[in-house]
Amino acid sequence: MKGIRQLAEHLDISIGTVSRALNGKPDVNEETRKRVLAAAEQLGYVANQSGRSLRQGTTNVIGLMIQSSRETVENSDNFFLTVTGGLQSVFSRHKLDLVMLPCPHDEDPYEYLKRMVARRIVDALIISETQRVDKRFDLLAKTKIPFVALGRSLSDGNASWIDLDFDGVVNSAVDRLVAHGHRRIAISAPSSDINLGFVFVEGYRRALERHGIIHDPALVIRAKSSEQGGYQVADELLRLEDRPTAVILIYELMAIGFYRRVMESGIIPGRDIAVVGFREAPRAKFLQPPLTCFRTSLHDLGVELAEILLSGMPAYSEEYPGKTRQTIWPLELMPGESDAFELGTKK
Template sequence: MKGIKRLAQDLNISIGTVSRALNGKSDVSQETRARVMEAAAAMGYVPNQAGRSLRKGNTNAIGFIYEGEVGTTGHGDTFFLGVFSGVQDVLSRHHLDLVVLPCPRDDDPTEHVRRIMARRMVDGLIVSATRRKDSRIELLNRAGIPFVALGRSSTPGTYPWLDLDFAGVAGQATDRMVAAGHRRIAVAVPSNDVNLGFVYLEGYKQALARHGIAFDPELVLRVASSEEGGYQAGHELLSMDNRPTAVLLIYELMAIGLYRRLNEAGVRPGRDVAVVGFRESSLSRFLSPTLTSYRISLRSVGVMLAEALLASMPDYAEHYPMGLVHRVLPLELVEGESDTTFVSAAGRRERDP
């Protein structure tokens, strides 16, 4: 005999009472509750999840959907572990498990979500790398499964989402470059249709418009969000006849490849070309020149994602009275040498034409 039945037998109590005692229901005396708790602790009793799920219709698990393929997410491969960590911090407080559900690379993302839903293996979902028009969101909306999106989408519906302020950051970075005297500013964005690339480009365009600079499509470098992509971006940069004097990277890791390509060509990053990147890690300050970048704590992103999700789930909403979360998270500027050195150089160039 196992589980709650064993516990009940040992204590000469009915299993119903044991269950009520463990779940903190009101109709059980203080004394028996104490006895049950003690006995449960003694035998290391942990409720069987399958039995509970079957009866209650939930699973005590939250799914995290991402795409395992490097470079397709617009983040590269170091992004998610930090986020997982934050998500798990919150979930563990509620005895919820994190189920990571990478979309197999030969599978259609929409079909992936459909299967997950059908199996009813999670109570809620975190879906990342949202596309500009995302049929997964449509699907989840119709199904009524609680979920939160990391990254906005133009797909309508009342669901919580979080996003990094890539528009703002692209705008600020552009402002910063313009203020330093740059006129031709290149921008490296993911080559796929992930939404953040679009958002990022918008911020860049609007900033250009503010400063009366015409948008030149040639300056948009569509590459992978990796070292490789950075190298590629450097390559394209160097091959332009009217070479840009600054370049914005959407992902920090790209700086490694970009630096290399520029150095190969004898072009010094931070001096001949200003570089700005995004995303947290200690990487930026160990590059040479140190990278000016916009930082955000990935763990905190994970924490907020989890909180936004729980806030939208009836069973947990009381702990997270934040309603429907639509939040754009700001990033923090960390000045490095990769563009500040250039400021004077650009200034000089401006001063004596």
Template structure:
């Protein structure tokens, strides 16, 4: 056992001085501090996390809540791992530890969640994959744990969030497809309560309406955000007497499924069927033709999130600003879209 007492007794010094030396507190001789640091390094001493956080009242850890066991709308690719990588770069600089807190989608998420925040394992929480009405946010608002959500929600309250610009993505997609001559455009969003689905669909419908396209909503579709969901949607559309000439969707696995089924049916993507996906992710990039989609500065987003949650977690909670960021995405057009093949009759 290498506690602070062993370290102190080895140096013939009091534990108070040792602690001060290690924590860069004033009131300790420079030479003594050097001796302490060297000995600590030598015997491999690290302050015990429980003791420290018990005394300090904070753990120095930031928890990112992720949900396992359900297909994630934002693509089952390395989205989270890449984001975490950038976050950790910033957070370790600020002496925060980063831990992921997986919660099971199938089980009641609330009770495991409640435990997490009540026990005080982390100083602050980043909540991901927000739902349209998210009881987890209510729980957090009712607790003392500062938090930040990655994604907006309809759940009211005074909290900070960071989200992608789904509205502009949807609007840009519609504008471009209409400019190419499309009139029958299918919009497909993930099932479930993920708020992004509503933001995307609503914005798309508004944009379509502005172009005078507000036909029956049978082209606003929902499916499971997985490859299988994309296949189902494609099959559905292929059986329709007047099938759409373009389709836009905000889930990458779904885009993959759409491709698979359309190609199977002999359609040429970009000519017989225009496809706009969502995020520019590596998996999609090697579909052919690569889907038109929207690029995202993932590193910078991660850094922004990290800085935001660090400032929120800071003890000095007086001047903690409310953060509300809508992160831009850049349009990347490819050969996956083109003018409609046969003139549309609608």
């Protein structure tokens, strides 16, 4: 790679003039400027922003840490790629770039984050898939790197976060099912320690309580958040002696596996069992009967996430005044046919 010195030598012009030409300073005549830019292009000159950044202490790069497991790779619905579009639409206004930091599935997310912090390639961080107890909050607070979390945690302290409204989703799902006569309502919950699972199950318990329904632990079915997990949930549910009449699934793609398993047993969602899914998913949209689920704009979620982050960074905070730094992100019910029947005999 050519540096500014090589460029100056090639053109036989002083480094100072080349620098002023490259930086668009007015005291360089037009012809010289054109010659410099043409030579820069031709020789592959690239400004060394790393040196520049070290002086400024910034890289102008924001990192989004994602965890990928073999499971999520197979099953993921490109949640992150969609959020990324929203993030970039905000960052680009400030000439900031977004990089994704994929934590390998065999590495501890805390150790990974520690190393990425040490690499100093980003000015600020977004973490995701927050665990019930998540040491990453503490690490980032100590290192004083600006950050925001996509997801709450018991460990979040005063940190900024945005989280989907798991509580709101499970509340409207329970209300809707109870209104249709259901009392035995099952729920799927993740088998991991991801915080959203706790929020979801807790919201479910409170919603049942509100309707005077006694919570039966057998109806909380733990499974992986995947198509296969949905298949397994249906399988467990079919083996229960006192079968539930309705089920709320936490992960969008679970519905695909769930449908498959119950249909294998001749049970039709929306006729024999009520099913409410979580987020509307392109992959699940061809399910028959159409799934009742919840809609949100992941792009807009990305925009909000970016703005919360920038509102906490001194260089940008003035442009994002009065930003609420801990936000619950709403989802809207999309009624389908998977729960569109009245239960004849209330249990």
